Amino acid sequence: MAADKEKKETSPAAEEEKTAEATQPEAETKKEEKKEDKKAKKEKKEEPKEPDYKAELSGANDRYLRLLAEYDNYRKRSQKEKDNLYGDIKAETVTKFLPVYDNLVRALAQTTEDEAYRKGVEMIMTQFCGTLEKLGVTKIDSLGKTFDPNLHNAVMHVDDEAKGENEIVEVFQDGFMIGEKVIRFAMVKVAN
16 A cells, blocks of 8 residues: 555656646735735835925925015006006196187287286286196207207298208297107108
């Protein structure tokens, strides 16, 4: 019987059984290792990642700076619009009163025998000009100056050898400015 056992042990079927028994633990070990690797990967995935506080802080700081710059630009733009609006309204209002100035100039140009009347018109004109000065309105000095299309409106042209080229020889209507802005061009006659 012992010989039979030895034969069985040496037979090819017995050898396969031994090999299978020997490889089974190795295969099971490999399967267990793979399972453990998968579990470890799952655990790593499940572990919460530590947030990147520096990147978040940098992003928030950048958004804050952009918002601050945007607000500053808005504030400057609003102030500029408000300043321009005031100047535009002031210019429009003064423009409405300029026909009164023109009528006072015409009244002073007329000869009259009544000195009290003339004196009264002169006082009104002085007061009116003082008010214009307080508002920052200046008269455009034109007579004898060189014609400037940015300040003057030429309505007549005359050839006069005694006068220089583009010299203003007569002013029909005075022009006015507020600061650097022309609110009414001077109506003039230009020589040569």
